[in-house]
Amino acid sequence: MILFLTIVSGLAWTVVYVEAIRIGFRDKSYAIPAAALGLNFAWEAIHASRSVVTGLSVQGVFNIVWGLADVLIVYTFLRFGRSELPPWVTRKLFIGWALLLGVASFAVQLLFVVEFGWELAARYAAFLQNLLMSGLFIAMYAARGGTRGQSLVIAVAKWLGTLAPTIVFGWYGNSPFILGVGALCSVFDLAYIGLLWRTLSHRVSPGIMEPGGREEVPDLPAS
Numbered sequence: 656m657i658l659f660l661t662i663v664s665g666l667a668w669t670v671v672y673v674e675a676i677r678i679g680f681r682d683k684s685y686a687i688p689a690a691a692l693g694l695n696f697a698w699e700a701i702h703a704s705r706s707v708v709t710g711l712s713v714q715g716v717f718n719i720v721w722g723l724a725d726v727l728i729v730y731t732f733l734r735f736g737r738s739e740l741p742p743w744v745t746r747k748l749f750i751g752w753a754l755l756l757g758v759a760s761f762a763v764q765l766l767f768v769v770e771f772g773w774e775l776a777a778r779y780a781a782f783l784q785n786l787l788m789s790g791l792f793i794a795m796y797a798a799r800g801g802t803r804g805q806s807l808v809i810a811v812a813k814w815l816g817t818l819a820p821t822i823v824f825g826w827y828g829n830s831p832f833i834l835g836v837g838a839l840c841s842v843f844d845l846a847y848i849g850l851l852w853r854t855l856s857h858r859v860s861p862g863i864m865e866p867g868g869r870e871e872v873p874d875l876p877a878s
Contacts (some may be wrong), residue, residue, distance in 0.1 A: 657827060658713065660819040665717035667816030672724035674808045679731030683737065684804035687728055688791035689753075693760035694784040696725045701764050702777050739799075778824055782836040785817050789843035796850055807851050814844035 675686035687695070699722035706715025713746035737749040744752075792813075796805060821837025824830055 657823050660823045661713055664816050664819035664823075665713065665720075665814045667819065669717065669720060669724070670812040671730065671809050671816060672721055674812070676724065676727045676731065678809070679735065679807050680729065682804045683734040683735050684707060685728065685736055686806070687732075688788060688795050689732060689736065689756060691784060691788035691791050692725070692726055692728060692732060693756045694763065694780070694787070696722070696729055697757070697760035697764045698777075698780055699725055699782065701768070702773075707774065707784050760780070772875055778830075778833060781820075782817075782833055782840070784823075786836055786843070788813070788838045788842050789817075789847065792847045793843065793850065796847065799836060802854055805851065807848065807855065809852055810844065810848045814848065815840060817841070817844065 677685075678686040685692070699718055703715070703718040703722040706712065706718055711719075721765070733750075733753060736753070737744060737746060739748065764776075764780055765778040770776070771779055792805070792810070799805075817837060817840045821834065821840070825834030825837050
């Protein structure tokens with residue numbers, strides 16, 4: 656069962672990353688919130704590198720695949736991310752912020768390793784940044800005023816990809832911390848899925864496009 660859930664999680668997150676790359680290039684945006692993307696990329700770079708050195712496992716193979724996919728997602732962030740920010744954010748400011756975010760993300764991941772050791776650091780950091788990502792997806796939806804740069808595929812796959820290891824490490828691993836944080840992730844993930852579903856199901860004119868080729872999301876009717 657644990658191997659099965661590990662594979663489910665690995666495949667679900669792979670779907671998240673592949674879809675994020677596709678959506679990013681399609682909408683000329685980035686599909687993973689910036690802070691969560693930085694932490695994810697750092698986590699995968701560090702733990703995938705360790706997997707190569709210490710011997711590959713099923714999880715280690717997925718870590719490598721995710722790390723490679725994240726390179727393209729980071730590219731979409733660097734290529735299109737400035738357009739999501741106010742006009743006063745110059746190209747130099749944006750690059751400076753991106754570098755600071757990257758350095759901070761790697762520092763945080765390494766501090767987790769120093770504090771908890773490799774095994775617990777990988778778990779604790781993964782679930783905490785997962786919870787951050789869940790909240791930031793909702794913030795992204797609000798900031799963009801709709802579903803641009805987002806998709807139900809990402810939302811559902813992210814939920815399933817987090818639920819599976821929550822069962823593995825929280826339930827089977829008897830960790831109240833992971834079980835609790837994983838449950839909170841599900842609450843936010845399901846709320847985000849509901850937001851996307853409600854917007855898409857109430858869309859009045861599916862073919863309307865915003866200037867620049869982006870799809871316009873009409874105002875939702877009052878509940």
